[in-house]
Amino acid sequence: MASDLKAISLFFRYHTVDVLQGISLQVSAGQVAGLLGPNGSGKSTLLKILSGVLTPDAGHVEILGRPLTEFTRQGLSRKVAVVPQESQFGFPFSVLEIVLMGRHPHLGGITFESRNDINIARNALGRCGADHLAERCIHELSSGERQRVVFARALAQQPSILLLDEPASHLDIRHQVELYDIVRELASGENCTVLTVLHDLNLAAEYCDQIYLLSAGRIEAGGPATEILNYANLVRVFDTDIYIDTNSLTGKPLIGPMSKQTMDEYRKLKDR
C-alpha cells in the first residue's frame, strides 16, 4: 500500500541536544496514526519537520510520494495542515477571519477570499460545532472553543495530510470525542492521512489504527494499535507502572494510572 506520509531515518540536533535519532515511520491514506511518548521525547520536533518548519540534519520526508523539499512553501501548505498544541492570535480577529486564514495557501496576491472560501470556512466551523462563534472575537473565547476554531482552520485548508499536536489537551471528554470523531471521519470518509500526538492513552487506543511509541528521539515500537499498546511497551517507554485491561465493549486496551497508594495496597495484597 502506498504511504502518503513517510519519514526515512530522520536525525535532528538542536544545539548540542540530539532530539531525533533516526526516526522512520509511514502512514497510509485513510489511516489515523498516533504518536505517543514521554515529554521531551521529540514528538513536537518530528511534527515540525514533517510540516516543513524545521529541516532535518539527515534523512528525508516524503509527502504523497514526493520529497518534501520539492514542494514550495505554499504548495506544501495546500497538502499538509497542522493543529498546534497552543496558539497565539495577536490582534483581535474574528473567529471567521481566523478560519479564513486557513485558505491562505489556496489564494494568491492580495486577493480577498471569495464566496467559495467563505463557504468552506463556514462549513469547517459547522463541522467543529462552532458556527455560532463565527462573528465573535477570538480573544473572548475559552481555550476549548479556541482549539475548535484552530481545528476548523486546519479543515479549511482542505489538506490531504493532517498533523495534530495534542489537539484535545484543553478539551473536556465530550469535545475530545467530537474532535476525534471528525478526525476519524476525515480519514475514512475523505481518505485523509492523519498523524496525531496524544497523551491520553485511551483516546489513542480508541481512535488510532497505528501507534508509534517515541522515547528519547527513537521509535521504540510501531505498528497496529492493539499490538503496540501493551503493558510491557508502555511501562518501558513511560517508565511508570500502569493498569491495563481490555475494554469489554470494543476489545481494545483500557489503560489507567496507578497511584503510589494503589501500588502499595496492590503489593500488600500480593504478599498476603
Add this chain to the structure above:
Amino acid sequence: MLVCITLALNFGAGKVSLLQLIHADGLSAIDRTILLEVRLPRVIFAAVIGGALAVAGVVFQALLRNPLADPYVLGVSGGASIGGVLAILFGLGAAGGWLGNIAVPVCAFAGALAALILIQYMATVDGRLTVYTVLLTGVIFNAFAAAVIFFIQSIASLERLHDIVFYLMGRIPTPDIRTLVLLTCTTVIATFFLWFMGRQFNALSLGEETATQLGVPVESVKRHTFIMGSLLTGLSVSVAGLIGFVGLVVPHMLRLLFGPDHRLLIPAAFLGGGAFLVIADLFARLVLAPNELPVGVVTALIGGPFFIYLLRSRSRVYGI
C-alpha cells in the same frame, strides 16, 4: 470604507486651505497663488509623512505582533536623527536656512540607511531575523543614538542647538518640490509593496510557526517588512524630524474602526495617518499664529492622552 477615509482626507485638506485662505484674507497681504504654492505642498507633505509613519507603525506592529510598537522602536529613527543633527552641527543646511536646503534630510537619510544596515546585520542570527533580537537591537541602538545626540548638543553653539532641538521635535517643513515628489513616490510604492503582503501579515499574527504552516515565507516577509518599514520611517524622520504618536495612535484608531485585517488596515493607515498629520499641522500653525508650534508637540499632546485612554479601555481585548 476606503472612500470614507479618502473623503475625510480631502475634507481635512480642503478645510486647511479654506481656513488658510480666510486667515490670509484677514491679513490681506499675501497673494493667493503664493499661498497655494506654499501651503498646498505643505499639506501634501504632511499627508505623505503622516501616511508613511502610520503604515510603518502598522507593519512594525504586525512584525513584532505587539500593538504597542511604533515606527521608531526598531532604531532607524536614531540613525536618521544622528545624521540630521550632525548636518546641522556642521552647518551643512545653514546657507539658505535649513528649511530651504536639502542637506539635512539627505544626511539624515544616509544615517537612517546606515542604521538599517547595521541593525539588520546585528539582528541576524543563523541567517534568521529574530523579532526579539531586532527589537532589542533597535531599542539599544536608539539609546546609543540618544547619547550621541546629547553629546553633539553639548558641544554645539547656542544657535545650532536651537536648530537641533527644533529638528528633533518634529515639524513639517515647506519642502522643495523635488523632495516632495521623491518622498511621495517612495512612500506610495512602499505602501503598495506592504499592502501586497497584507494577508501574510494576518497569518503572521498567529505566530511564525503557524504562519509557516499556512504557507507564508516568514523569513522573507520579516526581512522585507523590516526594510520597507524602516525606509518609510527613515524618510519621514529625515525630512520632518521625530513626529511622535502618529505611527502608534493612528493604527490603533483604525483597528477599532476597521478591525485588524491588514489588507484594509494598510491603505487605511496611509490615508488616516495623512489626515491625522494634516490636522495636527493645522493646529500647529494656527494655535500660536503667526508663530508655529512644532507639529511633533501637537501630535504628542493629542496622541499621548488618547493613547492612554485607548490602552485602558481596550486592554482586555489586547490582553496586555
